[in-house]
Amino acid sequence: MAAIPGLSEDPFGLEFVNEDILKSNLSQFRSIIEPEVCALAAANASAHQLDDMKHLVVRMNEISCLVVESSVDEWIDEFIDQEIAFHTLIYKMTHNVVFERMTNIISRSVIINSTALNYRQGFDFTKYTELHTTLYEALASRDSEIARKHGQEHMETFKLFT
Numbered sequence: 001m002a003a004i005p006g007l008s009e010d011p012f013g014l015e016f017v018n019e020d021i022l023k024s025n026l027s028q029f030r031s032i033i034e035p036e037v038c039a040l041a042a043a044n045a046s047a048h049q050l051d052d053m054k055h056l057v058v059r060m061n062e063i064s065c066l067v068v069e070s071s072v073d074e075w076i077d078e079f080i081d082q083e084i085a086f087h088t089l090i091y092k093m094t095h096n097v098v099f100e101r102m103t104n105i106i107s108r109s110v111i112i113n114s115t116a117l118n119y120r121q122g123f124d125f126t127k128y129t130e131l132h133t134t135l136y137e138a139l140a141s142r143d144s145e146i147a148r149k150h151g152q153e154h155m156e157t158f159k160l161f162t
Contacts, residue, residue, distance in 0.1 A: 011101075014108055026109040031155040033102075034090075038135070038151030039144040041093035049093050050140050056086045057129075057136045064125040079125065084110045086132055093139070131157055 014022060045053075063079045087110060088103045131154050138150035 009104060010108075011104065014105070022108075026105065027155075027159060030106070030109055031152075031159065034155050035148045035151035037091055037094055037099055038139060038154075039148035040096065040099070041090050042139045042142050042144045042147035044095045045093035045139060045142070049089060053086065053089055053093075053136050053139065056082055056089065057133050060086070060129050060132055064129040067125050080110065083132070086136075090135075090139070 017025075060079060060082045063075050063082065066075045067079060084107045087106045091099045091103050091106060094100070135147075135150050135154050138147045141147070
């Protein structure tokens with residue numbers, strides 16, 4: 001069952017696209033769209049959504065420390081879940097139903113790229129959580145230009161990891 005009424009889990013048939021092509025195309029899609037989504041999210045986010053995001057960032061930082069100490073798959077899986085929740089929340093913060101309905105695409109991108117980033121093989125979680133913390137701070141500033149800039153930087157750094 002889809003998380004959004006009336007929307008299938010894979011409305012664009014992405015599961016039928018070659019994974020290497022899909023990874024590249026999703027990265028390109030997000031690089032184009034996500035900085036603007038961040039700008040809109042900074043302008044439209046509710047205080048409650050920003051508070052939820054703060055909790056996600058705190059938890060991602062906690063998990064990052066646990067992964068560095070123990071590398072337990074359970075922590076890595078939770079980190080991926082938190083990252084999906086983080087990016088999904090950014091799209092929801094826009095309060096734009098079109099962007100909100102793109103969350104399945106973003107989730108798919110995070111899952112594919114978490115595999116590509118080799119989260120289970122020495123990935124630098126500290127750097128990645130710093131990126132999310134900086135992006136959260138930009139969104140919380142409610143300054144669309146700063147949020148756009150950090151959204152773009154986040155995606156440029158993300159491309160370096162993939």
